[in-house]
Amino acid sequence: MMRYRLTCLTPLLVGDGRKLSPIDYMVWKDHVNVLDQWRIFRLLAKGPRLEGYLNQLKTAEKLDFASWGGFAQNFAGRRIPFESAVYSVYWNRAGGDSLHIPTFAAGASGPYLPATAIKGAMRTGMVFANWRDGMLQDTLARVKGERLPRRPAEGVEEHALGPAGANKMRLIGAGDSAPIGTNQFKIYLLRTSTLQARGPNFALGWKQSPRGAVDGARPEDSTPVFAEMATPGTAFEGAWDEKTFFLQPEVRRSVRWPESFNRAKIFEAVNIYAQGLLSLQRQYASSAGLGLLDRSLDELEQKLAAAREKGSCLLSLGWGGGLPAKSAWLDTTNADYRQILEAFQFYNRALASNLPFPKTRRIVFLGNKPATLPGWVELEVQDSAQR
Secondary structure, three states: OEEEEEEEOOOEOOEEEEEEOOOOEEEEOOEEEEEOHHHHHHHHOOOOOHHHHHHHHHHOOOOOHHHHHHHHHHOEEEEEEEOOOOHHHHHHHOOHHHHOEEEEOEEOOEEOOOHHHHHHHHHHHHHHHOOOOOHHHHHHHHHOOOOOOOOOOHHHHHHHHOOHHHOHHHHEEEOOOOOOOHHHEEEEEEEEEEEEEEOOEEEEEEEOOOOOEEEOOOHHHOOOEEEEEEOOOOEEEEEEEEOHHHHOHHHHHHHOOOOOOOHHHHHHHHHHHHHHHHHHHHHHHHHHOOHHHHHHHHHHHHHHHHHHHHOOEEEEOOOOOOHHHHOOOOOOOOHHHHHHHHOOHHHHHHHHOOOOOOOEEEEEEEOOEEEEOOOEEEEEEEOOOOO
């Protein structure tokens, strides 16, 4: 039986859409203490304080620690530490959406990694590595029609991977990972960097909500984002399947797959994409003057080289990676690509700024310094003999 092992290289969040509301937790002793509300309701129902508690849940942005701090001490279902103790100060100053903390995907047995995150990231890498001349122009022609297609790049995927019945991604399959312990997670601080024009060059800024940016030397004045993320070194394991039926000579000819096509080819395609993405991110780090981030990306490039030697691959997946980590086209200066984006009004303002596109990145702070990008992992596959 084959299994995969996915190891976090940078903090990782693969969510299921859920967030911790600021009335669902309290910060105490540099931990996010997730309240067991049912226990609290049962306790308060025995006395006169229930109505006051319910009123605060309805009206307050966050619970008043002076009134209800004892719940953080005695009625916490989970206690999630901040990556750095100083983040408690930023949390106390924050408001609005910053107080809503996205959480890792979890089921009844605990946090797990959904397999769709793995397959989606690998699919993007395969499309990138199998891109052919003319595909971008075909997509541009589709979006210039009278009506925008719902899936403008559907033809690109089919050309790169094959039609539905012969899609090359059918060779591999992965299951959701086994649940892992909640002690593998921390609350990380992220801030959104941006590039600002300074004469002929660019300068670093940090985004504020709802708009505007502060100088790059003052990240503490920007809008923070808190997220529950798996720590570097955390490993997820799950079932891996390879449909060797497709590799039989007559079947391979029927679906028109190359004779050399196998899992190693898929992993190499993913690594080609990872190399291109890391190069793009290093260009951004250089333009923004983010030295720590550039060193982190250099370390990832070294890990990519090591992964290629041992037959594994690097992926960028999950929350926080932004458009570059979800797009199979990385040359954002290409005129045809920009025309495609202009067909969607969402991008028009950013494209009109004459700044590098996209000009923002979500940066993970480590030790209160802008240090790395979220979501980088290493994927390796082992059969029963190797385990």
